[in-house]
Amino acid sequence: MIVEYIRYRVPRPEEFEAAYRRAVVPLGRAPQCLDYELSRCADEPGVYILRIVWTSAKGHLEGFRGSEHFTEFFAEIKPYVADIEEMRHYEAVVRKTEPVAGKPEPTLFDWAGGAAAFERLTETFYGHVREDEVIGPLFAHMDPGHPRYVALWLAEVFGGPDRYTRERGGYAHMLSQHLGRHLTERQRRRWVSLLMDAADEVGLPADPEFRAAFAGYIEWGTRLAVQNSQPGATPPLQAPVPRWGWGVAPPYRP
Numbered sequence: 001m002i003v004e005y006i007r008y009r010v011p012r013p014e015e016f017e018a019a020y021r022r023a024v025v026p027l028g029r030a031p032q033c034l035d036y037e038l039s040r041c042a043d044e045p046g047v048y049i050l051r052i053v054w055t056s057a058k059g060h061l062e063g064f065r066g067s068e069h070f071t072e073f074f075a076e077i078k079p080y081v082a083d084i085e086e087m088r089h090y091e092a093v094v095r096k097t098e099p100v101a102g103k104p105e106p107t108l109f110d111w112a113g114g115a116a117a118f119e120r121l122t123e124t125f126y127g128h129v130r131e132d133e134v135i136g137p138l139f140a141h142m143d144p145g146h147p148r149y150v151a152l153w154l155a156e157v158f159g160g161p162d163r164y165t166r167e168r169g170g171y172a173h174m175l176s177q178h179l180g181r182h183l184t185e186r187q188r189r190r191w192v193s194l195l196m197d198a199a200d201e202v203g204l205p206a207d208p209e210f211r212a213a214f215a216g217y218i219e220w221g222t223r224l225a226v227q228n229s230q231p232g233a234t235p236p237l238q239a240p241v242p243r244w245g246w247g248v249a250p251p252y253r254p
Ligand code: HEM
Pocket: 135, 138, 139, 141, 142, 143, 146, 149, 150, 153, 154, 168, 173, 174, 177, 178, 181, 183, 187, 188, 191, 217, 218, 219, 220, 221, 222, 225, 226
């Protein structure tokens, strides 16, 4: 564990604070960040200290800096880089309090690798779907954006941003796409099987806990898709996008 201190002297404090309120969203999602705090100097206006507790300097410099969380974080705070007076890592020498015990469980979305991981997954998956003799015909006229929309859906389900709800009509739209399609168990099985192949192919985390949770949702969701697609089905027309968690086997962290 290592603490990074960044000292700022900024000309427009209100804008700076607002930018940090946005920037901490991706920062807090980063598994390398254990804690953060932005403090305003009580004696001198415009002076701030940002304290970030990282798992390690390497976790910060290689893990976080190479991640999409950093890209999102940096987009918010970039205008203030020139206002930095000091930015260094410190190791605690004497302290009263216990070190931070740990951070809350990562979401399945974070564990998978964020939005980019789901986009890779669905691009590869629908590439195979198009060529499949059992389910290819169902998708022969699909919207070219379909792989990306399903990536947004999965990302939201697994704890990522609610973009499918905001940009694509949420649950109601997804449901409307399955209604009346008369999907069969054979088609469902093939859909699941090709998705699991794609998960291996794009290197989604292969640990038992992640894959069990991932497969749990896919099993549930595909069975609902089949049920809802039958003639005469009366599923709820409005509902929130489901949020899926780790279930009984939380992430293994030695
Ligand atoms: C967990 C399971 C599933 C999820 C999360 C899912 C998700 C979605 C979503 C989000 C859409 C709408 C995309 C948009 O916004 O336009 C959609 C459409 C569709 N889904 Fe599913 N689906 C699932 C299972 C299945 C299964 C098992 C089948 C068939 C075997 C299927 C066939 C289709 C088809 C044919 C469309 C319309 C595609 C188009 O023409 O654009 N889905 N699905």
